[in-house]
Amino acid sequence: MSDTQKQPDAADRMPHSKLAARSNESAAGNGRGLDHAEGTSHPIRVAPEPQPRGAKVHGKRPIDQTEAAGRFIDAIQHETTHDARLWDLRSKRDRQMHIIPEWEQLRELASAIKEHTLTHLDTYLDQFEQTARANGIHVHWAKDAEEHNKIVHGILRDHGTKSLIKSKSMLTEECGFRQYMASVGIEVIETDLGERIQQLDDEDPSHIVVPAVHKLRTDVAEVFSRTIGTDPENSDVHYLAEAQREATRPLILNADAGMTGANFVVAETGSFVVCTNEGNADLSANVPPLHIASIGIEKLIPRLEDLAVFIRLLSRSALGSPITQYTSHFRGPRQGGEMHVVLVDNGRSARLNLNEFWTSLKCIRCGACMNTCPVYRRSGGLSYGATYSGPIGLIIDPTFNRHKYSALPFSSTLNGSCTNVCPVKINIHEQIAAWRKVMSENHEMPLMKKAAMKAAGAILAHPRLYRAAITTADAALNALPRFMIYNRLNAWGKQREVPHAPRQTFHSWYKQNRGTP
Amino acid sequence: MSSRDDILATIRANLPQLDRPLPQVPMFDDKAPVSLLTSFREALLSMGGDFIDPAPGQEPLAPVRERLVGVKVVCSATPEIQGNRPLSDVKVPQDLADVDIGVVRAAFAVAETGSVCLTEGNFGINALGYLAQHLIVLLDPADIVANLHHAYRRPEFRQGHYASFHTGPSATADIEGVLIRGAQGVRSLTVVPVPR
Numbered sequence: 001m002s003d004t005q006k007q008p009d010a011a012d013r014m015p016h017s018k019l020a021a022r023s024n025e026s027a028a029g030n031g032r033g034l035d036h037a038e039g040t041s042h043p044i045r046v047a048p049e050p051q052p053r054g055a056k057v058h059g060k061r062p063i064d065q066t067e068a069a070g071r072f073i074d075a076i077q078h079e080t081t082h083d084a085r086l087w088d089l090r091s092k093r094d095r096q097m098h099i100i101p102e103w104e105q106l107r108e109l110a111s112a113i114k115e116h117t118l119t120h121l122d123t124y125l126d127q128f129e130q131t132a133r134a135n136g137i138h139v140h141w142a143k144d145a146e147e148h149n150k151i152v153h154g155i156l157r158d159h160g161t162k163s164l165i166k167s168k169s170m171l172t173e174e175c176g177f178r179q180y181m182a183s184v185g186i187e188v189i190e191t192d193l194g195e196r197i198q199q200l201d202d203e204d205p206s207h208i209v210v211p212a213v214h215k216l217r218t219d220v221a222e223v224f225s226r227t228i229g230t231d232p233e234n235s236d237v238h239y240l241a242e243a244q245r246e247a248t249r250p251l252i253l254n255a256d257a258g259m260t261g262a263n264f265v266v267a268e269t270g271s272f273v274v275c276t277n278e279g280n281a282d283l284s285a286n287v288p289p290l291h292i293a294s295i296g297i298e299k300l301i302p303r304l305e306d307l308a309v310f311i312r313l314l315s316r317s318a319l320g321s322p323i324t325q326y327t328s329h330f331r332g333p334r335q336g337g338e339m340h341v342v343l344v345d346n347g348r349s350a351r352l353n354l355n356e357f358w359t360s361l362k363c364i365r366c367g368a369c370m371n372t373c374p375v376y377r378r379s380g381g382l383s384y385g386a387t388y389s390g391p392i393g394l395i396i397d398p399t400f401n402r403h404k405y406s407a408l409p410f411s412s413t414l415n416g417s418c419t420n421v422c423p424v425k426i427n428i429h430e431q432i433a434a435w436r437k438v439m440s441e442n443h444e445m446p447l448m449k450k451a452a453m454k455a456a457g458a459i460l461a462h463p464r465l466y467r468a469a470i471t472t473a474d475a476a477l478n479a480l481p482r483f484m485i486y487n488r489l490n491a492w493g494k495q496r497e498v499p500h501a502p503r504q505t506f507h508s509w510y511k512q513n514r515g516t517p
Numbered sequence: 518m519s520s521r522d523d524i525l526a527t528i529r530a531n532l533p534q535l536d537r538p539l540p541q542v543p544m545f546d547d548k549a550p551v552s553l554l555t556s557f558r559e560a561l562l563s564m565g566g567d568f569i570d571p572a573p574g575q576e577p578l579a580p581v582r583e584r585l586v587g588v589k590v591v592c593s594a595t596p597e598i599q600g601n602r603p604l605s606d607v608k609v610p611q612d613l614a615d616v617d618i619g620v621v622r623a624a625f626a627v628a629e630t631g632s633v634c635l636t637e638g639n640f641g642i643n644a645l646g647y648l649a650q651h652l653i654v655l656l657d658p659a660d661i662v663a664n665l666h667h668a669y670r671r672p673e674f675r676q677g678h679y680a681s682f683h684t685g686p687s688a689t690a691d692i693e694g695v696l697i698r699g700a701q702g703v704r705s706l707t708v709v710p711v712p713r
Contacts, residue, residue, distance in 0.1 A: 085694045102545050115537040122528045129521075135678065141521040193700055194691035210691060217693050237695040245701060252701075253611050269675055279647050279687040279702025286643040286679075287610045297524070304674055305542045308665040312629075322560060323630040323665075323684050326702075332678035334643055345524045353531035 048218035048235075049077045054203070054382025060404045062446070063386065065411045069379030072214075082214055083377045089210075090371040092320020093421065100316070106309055111425035113306045114362035118352065124267040124300045125343065131270025135332035138340040145175035148344045152177070152259070152292055153184055155340055159290055161256040163187040167274065167281035168195045169261030170208050170365055171296050171344055174387050174400075189251045191280035193244055200227040206381030206389065209318050209367040214380040258284035262295040263364065264310055268303045271331040272341065275314060275324040282328050291333070292340045298348050298361040310364060313423040318366040351399050356434045360395050362424040369418035369428055375411050384408060391418035395431040398438075406444035409435035467507055544666045553628040553661040554710070560631025564685035565698050567707040577711040581653055584707070585618060593620035594641040595655055597711065610644035619649035623656045623708075624673050624680070629664040632682035633708060636673050643679055647687075652703040654683070655711040 052075040055068040073079050097103045117124055129139045142148035148171075156164065164186060166172070178199065181188045190199045194211035198204065201223045205211030212220065217235040224240055225232035228247040234240075260281045262272035272293055274281040285291045301307060315324045333339035352358050370376045370390030381389035386397040386405055394412060397405040409432050418428040439445055460466055518526070550556040558568045569580040578597055585591050591600035592613060598620045607613060621640055623633035633654050640646050662668050673680045687702030698704060 112540045116539045119537045193689045237692045241697040278700035304669040308669045328681035349527040
């Protein structure tokens with residue numbers, strides 16, 4: 001390949017026009033560098049797009065999701081990769097769904113089993129505790145995050161634990177577990193690749209199934225070069241994954257204790273089930289002598305036959321694979337080992353009392369609603385500034401802090417896709433709408449929304465005004481200067497083009513064709 | 518009041534007063550595949566697992582023995598295959614850290630998903646299934662059930678303390694969705710049909 005061919009090829013590979021322009025300035029900006037032998041002997045390196053960071057958190061003040069989302073959208077490589085990756089998961093989920101004729105029946109069953117369990121939760125928790133204890137499991141109860149952390153700390157202290165390996169658990173994220181353990185001097189090592197990346201980068205997971213999905217390989221290369229000593233110039237994914245495997249393995253072998261979460265808890269057998277693709281939960285549970293499982297009380301299901309329904313739905317909904325690579329059932333400690341289960345409430349029992357929202361407790365944390373959500377796909381999970389992001393986050397987060405997460409329910413198009421893909425049939429978009437109502441009744445509406453709603457309210461309350469407004473909609477969209485449409489009052493004009501309104505309204509068509517209404 | 522009693526009391530006070538009966542779960546086996554072995558094999562391959570049939574006239578264990586030639590550390594939890602790291606010498610799971618190939622027998626397999634079920638009895642030491650670099654699984658073709666509904670009727674989940682479905686090797690797609698086999702656990706999982 002000649003030198004003159006090399007140059008445009010390198011420029012072609014630059015995914016972002018701004019970056020291409022920037023590199024041209026130095027290498028060939030004057031238009032003559034192209035032909036210069038020395039200029040072309042250096043490989044053209046494009047500086048990777050810096051990773052957009054998540055929502056700015058100011059204590060308990062409401063999280064501004066749209067602000068963080070705007071920065072994510074501006075990082076065009078991150079946004080397009082993220083969008084494509086999640087849509088791929090959604091498409092794979094659809095293919096799995098279509099090859100299971102009983103798919104809808106399974107969703108109905110899953111929903112019914114969860115609603116039955118939740119309306120008899122005290123009975124099943126009691127049954128689980130008795131059976132698990134009989135099998136040799138130590139069962140603990142924690143009212144909130146703080147109590148959870150203290151209980152686990154107590155167990156670890158009794159065993160003289162210095163380091164703990166763990167698999168991914170949204171519950172421990174909820175509890176701020178890693179931060180707590182750092183404060184008491186116990187080393188926590190995440191063993192899931194994505195979660196480990198996030199831990200090493202001191203960032204929360206952005207997705208409940210694929211925690212580092214918002215990062216590009218170049219971001220991971222940067223984090224690993226800084227933390228586990230990989231070559232900063234090498235962002236080959238196989239290289240990065242292998243480096244992490246090699247770096248984590250000695251930590252796994254030397255750990256004093258292991259921790260997992262649980263995807264399901266079976267009351268009749270006193271067992272809990274953990275699903276992973278990496279096998280890291282099984283390493284955490286089976287290598288060190290002590291295994292602690294932190295489990296939210298809503299994970300209960302009554303029987304093994306119910307478990308079949310959920311295992312069939314979980315990974316198909318999450319990743320579009322028929323099952324996770326590993327689905328492990330723990331019914332008691334292994335020989336010579338010790339097993340503890342911490343059952344955690346942390347607001348769940350109170351959520352049971354919320355008429356419109358209690359069914360959010362059916363959630364099995366598959367992430368399908370996130371993968372399908374147009375807002376989530378384009379904003380990245382960290383823009384929500386909360387443990388749970390995406391559609392399920394919008395309806396769970398406000399139960400933790402109604403004021404701090406008051407703006408989140410407005411980060412949705414209410415298109416209902418989340419509800420359609422939910423394997424346990426949570427009416428997610430209806431709950432999002434219901435939360436908006438709660439927020440407006442509690443005067444927790446974001447300021448801009450308030451102004452826009454007031455204007456809309458005036459028009460919607462008067463049919464004549466409304467008709468006049470929509471008849472002129474397209475004309476207005478065509479005639480108005482861009483700043484009138486794409487301004488801060490109209491969230492729909494942000495980061496997207498507003499579609500054309502139909503030439504004729506239904507009302508005028510009806511009047512013309514069907515006489516006076 | 519203990520936290521346990523507190524939590525249960527709050528739950529009882531807040532339980533939605535709705536009638537939600539527990540449904541019966543059908544077996545969904547009216548369209549069971551003609552050959553369980555064929556569908557198992559297909560599903561396993563799609564999940565990144567390997568399947569080796571002995572060549573015609575070859576004895577069933579021959580492909581396993583071929584694979585073990587020249588391998589440094591082999592640990593077998595099956596009577597059929599002799600490794601060079603006897604399980605009886607393994608005192609703690611960490612002793613398995615240098616195992617190149619582990620050999621185990623599956624309790625049973627699931628055609629729907631391509632999974633093999635491995636219990637503490639099958640492993641001898643559970644960590645064998647995760648610390649070894651590669652895993653070879655012997656499976657009696659008579660031990661395949663149609664789907665997960667049948668699987669959960671099996672005794673393995675009511676007896677013993679540990680049972681795990683392995684469906685292909687350890688895998689991750691956590692960086693840009695690029696599939697990596699051998700994330701933290703075994704780099705490959707090979708199923709060989711060997712009658713008990």
